Amino acid sequence: MSFLAFFFIVVSLLSFVVAQLVLKKAMEFSAKSGLHNSRFISLISIGIALMTISFFLTLGLLQRFDLSYLYPFQGLSVMIITLMAAMMLKEKLNLRLTIGALLITAGIVLVSLS
Amino acid sequence: MQNRPSGFGNPWLQLTLSVLCVFVSEFLLKRGATDVAEPDSAFSWTGINGLTSPLVWWAILLIIASFISWLYVLRYIPIAVAYPLSRVVDVLVPLGCWIFLGEFISTLRWCGIALVVIGLALVAKPVAQIEERL
Numbered sequence: 001m002s003f004l005a006f007f008f009i010v011v012s013l014l015s016f017v018v019a020q021l022v023l024k025k026a027m028e029f030s031a032k033s034g035l036h037n038s039r040f041i042s043l044i045s046i047g048i049a050l051m052t053i054s055f056f057l058t059l060g061l062l063q064r065f066d067l068s069y070l071y072p073f074q075g076l077s078v079m080i081i082t083l084m085a086a087m088m089l090k091e092k093l094n095l096r097l098t099i100g101a102l103l104i105t106a107g108i109v110l111v112s113l114s
Numbered sequence: 115m116q117n118r119p120s121g122f123g124n125p126w127l128q129l130t131l132s133v134l135c136v137f138v139s140e141f142l143l144k145r146g147a148t149d150v151a152e153p154d155s156a157f158s159w160t161g162i163n164g165l166t167s168p169l170v171w172w173a174i175l176l177i178i179a180s181f182i183s184w185l186y187v188l189r190y191i192p193i194a195v196a197y198p199l200s201r202v203v204d205v206l207v208p209l210g211c212w213i214f215l216g217e218f219i220s221t222l223r224w225c226g227i228a229l230v231v232i233g234l235a236l237v238a239k240p241v242a243q244i245e246e247r248l
Contacts (some may be wrong), residue, residue: 004147023188024188026191027185027186027188028188031190037147044185050176055127075201077200078201081193081196082198085194085197089192091192091193091194091241092194093194094240096235096236096239096240099233100234100235101233101237103230103233104201104229104230104233104234104237106226106231107226107227107228107229107233108226110215110222110225110226110229111205112226113222113226114220114221114222114223114226114233
């Protein structure tokens, strides 16, 4: 795998993960302050823009690699989102949730490799 | 999870609906894309010719619906719980391919499916207990 391919896989994964966290932040914010405020609108726009970037990068990657090669990286998103939610959104993470996320990640990788 | 609405607004119901929409959309996309496939045309690599299939449009509607209910889910459920649970679709799709399309599932893939199911149970069980106490 070339450095460029690896770079795009990582950027696509990270933009997807960050998009989810930003959307979560936006929806949390809307629960407090409603939908008609600039903070919510800017957060949700950033989230959707990042999702779009990730979508087109994935399309480009799919044109060059097999789905079974790319999908395991998608599986990693479970672990990364769980950890980032704990670090950045201060969500409570216990051993059970961490092991659960690890097993789901491992399972997705196995399903797509086989 | 404060002030959680019940009925159709129940976030767990919405999470289920969101996952079901993604699940059904995958099959509509597969069927729709195969129906209108023109593998000889270089243009078809962009996937844009898929838009000529009505099934693909139904799939797009379902994807939009799943995104809206997903946003709703995010409002009430911690993402460290909701996102791992939403990946149940990674098990449902291969199972659906096995049941509806007669596709083959290898032993290794069955092992992967089992791991995901155990992981899902671990993530979901404390949630179920919290729900019981409410």
